[in-house]
Amino acid sequence: MASSASAGIGYEGQDGADKPETQWPLWEVFTQKDGGAPHEHAGSVHAADAEMALQNARDVYGRRGNVVSMWVIPSAQITASPSDQAGPFFDPGADKIYRHPQFYKIPRGLKGF
Amino acid sequence: MDQQSPNTTEEALNAAFEARIAADETIEPRDWMPDRYRTQLIRMMSQHAHSEIVGMLPESNWITRAPSLRRKMTLIAKVQDEAGHGLYIYCGAETLGVDRAELVDQLLTGKARYSSVFNYPTLTWADMGVIGWFVDGAAIVNQTVLAKASYGPYARAMIRICKEENFHKKQGYEIIATLAKGTAGQKAMAQDAVNRWWWPSLMMFGPSDTNSPNTAELMRWRVKRKTNDELRQRFIDLTVPQAEAVGLTLPDPDLKLNPDTQHYEFGEIDWDEFWQVVKGNGPCNRERLQARRDAHENGRWVREAAEAYAAKHSRAAQSAA
Numbered sequence: 156m157a158s159s160a161s162a163g164i165g166y167e168g169q170d171g172a173d174k175p176e177t178q179w180p181l182w183e184v185f186t187q188k189d190g191g192a193p194h195e196h197a198g199s200v201h202a203a204d205a206e207m208a209l210q211n212a213r214d215v216y217g218r219r220g221n222v223v224s225m226w227v228i229p230s231a232q233i234t235a236s237p238s239d240q241a242g243p244f245f246d247p248g249a250d251k252i253y254r255h256p257q258f259y260k261i262p263r264g265l266k267g268f
Numbered sequence: 269m270d271q272q273s274p275n276t277t278e279e280a281l282n283a284a285f286e287a288r289i290a291a292d293e294t295i296e297p298r299d300w301m302p303d304r305y306r307t308q309l310i311r312m313m314s315q316h317a318h319s320e321i322v323g324m325l326p327e328s329n330w331i332t333r334a335p336s337l338r339r340k341m342t343l344i345a346k347v348q349d350e351a352g353h354g355l356y357i358y359c360g361a362e363t364l365g366v367d368r369a370e371l372v373d374q375l376l377t378g379k380a381r382y383s384s385v386f387n388y389p390t391l392t393w394a395d396m397g398v399i400g401w402f403v404d405g406a407a408i409v410n411q412t413v414l415a416k417a418s419y420g421p422y423a424r425a426m427i428r429i430c431k432e433e434n435f436h437k438k439q440g441y442e443i444i445a446t447l448a449k450g451t452a453g454q455k456a457m458a459q460d461a462v463n464r465w466w467w468p469s470l471m472m473f474g475p476s477d478t479n480s481p482n483t484a485e486l487m488r489w490r491v492k493r494k495t496n497d498e499l500r501q502r503f504i505d506l507t508v509p510q511a512e513a514v515g516l517t518l519p520d521p522d523l524k525l526n527p528d529t530q531h532y533e534f535g536e537i538d539w540d541e542f543w544q545v546v547k548g549n550g551p552c553n554r555e556r557l558q559a560r561r562d563a564h565e566n567g568r569w570v571r572e573a574a575e576a577y578a579a580k581h582s583r584a585a586q587s588a589a
Binding site: 178179181198199200201203204206207214215218219235238239 | 348
């Protein structure tokens with residue numbers, strides 16, 4: 156079962172899909188701990204718009220400091236890989252050994268190559 | 269396609285799920301899970317989130333009367349943390365497909381439970397110390413284990429929370445240590461708070477294992493990793509020496525160290541009182557729920573204003589485009 160692109164990252168649950176939305180949209184929050192570090196998922200917040208989502212996210216996930224940048228994105232905008240096919244979907248192709256540097260022979264005696 | 273009956277498919281999915289649990293894998297929101305696992309997690313997580321939110325009430329009672337600016341600042345920060353913790357866990361619960369408005373409604377109508385300990389009143393400033401020391405201390409013991417729960421969003425919320433709870437516990441213990449070496453009156457106030465909060469804090473871990481309807485199932489699914497009684501014992505073993513260090517006693521004549529097991533043995537918990545409070549008949553149950561209902565109702569205009577503001581800006585953006 157592949158997920159449809161519009162399903163977001165799958166908060167619909169098993170019985171929640173047909174229920175009417177009774178609150179503000181959900182946003183996913185990503186925080187960056189230092190300049191140069193990757194933005195990592197911190198959690199989510201509800202907010203009426205992006206600006207409010209950023210403010211709520213700052214209060215909830217940034218109040219201990221140690222955050223230099225923050226992204227928010229509507230949860231519904233995230234398309235996720237099919238969780239039940241993680242194996243085949245991410246098959247690294249272990250048989251393709253030519254993708255690794257050890258596959259290639261270097262003349263003997265060559266140093267610092 | 270295999271011509272499997274729906275039952276066989278369900279069985280196969282169940283078997284695969286149980287195998288993942290047995291292999292200590294983390295279950296994520298999009299993964300298939302048994303209905304019962306989902307239901308139990310929603311119950312447990314929403315109860316936990318409600319506890320964080322209701323837990324703000326006994327403490328906010330003392331913000332205006334904190335004895336110094338330092339104490340006032342830390343208490344405000346701690347109460348803000350509790351709100352944040354509630355949010356983390358509500359967000360985690362929402363990944364199970366439940367609507368937060370529904371969870372809040374269950375709290376406000378009295379259908380959902382929260383920790384029984386927050387139904388006791390905070391009578392003196394010393395109660396702020398004991399709540400940080402006992403109640404947050406008990407929460408840490410609980411949550412450190414829950415940080416290894418099989419459900420990813422719950423475990424991750426617990427890691428974040430545990431990092432913050434340590435501050436709560438330390439500021440509480442500092443309050444008590446300060447009072448305990450103060451005047452005779454201050455020490456008596458600290459002792460009185462300890463006496464009133466000890467047993468309700470032990471009840472926070474929930475009913476005894478022999479009488480806990482959900483524990484076995486949650487242990488089997490590795491949501492819980494230790495039983496209520498195991499966690500309670502750990503909390504007692506940690507806390508008794510801390511009480512001795514500040515020269516306060518715990519209100520249990522049966523409390524003594526067993527030299528063989530190195531565990532403290534303790535007296536019988538009054539389970540009648542526990543169930544009375546759980547059923548809504550504690551000293552402050554009605555007051556706490558009313559305060560939450562009032563807060564929800566009084567905050568309505570803020571929610572409406574934020575929506576109007578967002579709508580206005582979205583219209584402006586559209587007409588500019």
